């Protein structure tokens with residue numbers, strides 16, 4: 662079995678927006694004595710953290726209909742997660758009598774503000790991002806009269822090609838890659854519009870992760886991307902890591918490594934050293950990263966399996982500090 666050399670793409674662990682949302686939710690849990698704390702949508706795209714939250718009475722609902730099953734007399738708090746939501750959703754929750762804790766990430770709130778301000782000034786709002794992602798839906802919800810649209814990889818929609826729109830503002834979903842934003846911008850024929858404003862609304866922290874991920878490519882044999890399957894920023898990291906010489910896998914938790922064929926094959930074929938790059942999504946806890954490190958080392962028979970916590974306490978911070986990427 663080879664010796665494992667781990668290289669981290671930093672930052673690791675929760676991003677600033679997720680940490681903030683978690684802190685606000687846990688504070689609400691302390692203050693809300695009787696009733697549950699309800700998050701509007703899953704707070705974090707991480708199954709382990711979600712089940713821990715459920716154990717402490719923090720549940721999630723997907724829509725207003727599900728929320729209406731809770732009794733307002735229990736005085737439950739409703740948390741708007743870091744993705745944010747449309748103002749009309751917030752209004753509806755208030756009308757139902759719930760207390761709102763707004764944990765919208767300030768970076769996402771900034772995009773919504775731009776959408777709102779520019780649409781009031783008569784600009785058509787175009788957001789480059791996935792129209793079905795909750796963040797994009799929330800941002801578009803800040804624009805009145807449907808004078809907005811989300812575009813991603815597809816061709817530009819008819820409305821932007823029929824000369825119906827004269828002035829437009831282009832914004833980005835916070836977690837898409839810089840390359841995706843630039844390639845969408847290039848699709849616009851600047852001669853067709855009186856004015857196009859482009860505002861860089863990409864999240865700086867997500868960009869740092871993406872840059873670090875690109876630096877890792879080709880310098881390691883195996884890249885492990887850790888994060889939820891429905892996490893947009895993890896998807897971006899996976900896409901960026903793919904297509905190089907390094908093999909890339911995405912997992913949500915360390916146990917998935919055990920049966921992973923790519924991992925098994927590489928461990929059995931590598932003779933001396935296997936360089937493994939570790940990348941984590943913005944809603945992956947640092948403890949999950951530590952578990953992945955101990956599991957891959959245990960599979961290479963370097964450390965006993967299940968020693969994650971011990972390893973975390975004794976070595977992990979040091980390992981992170983010494984592995985600049």
Ligand code: SF4
Nearest residue numbers: 676678766768835864
């Ligand atoms: S990835 Fe960026 S925009 Fe998204 S929650 Fe984290 S800090 Fe906020």
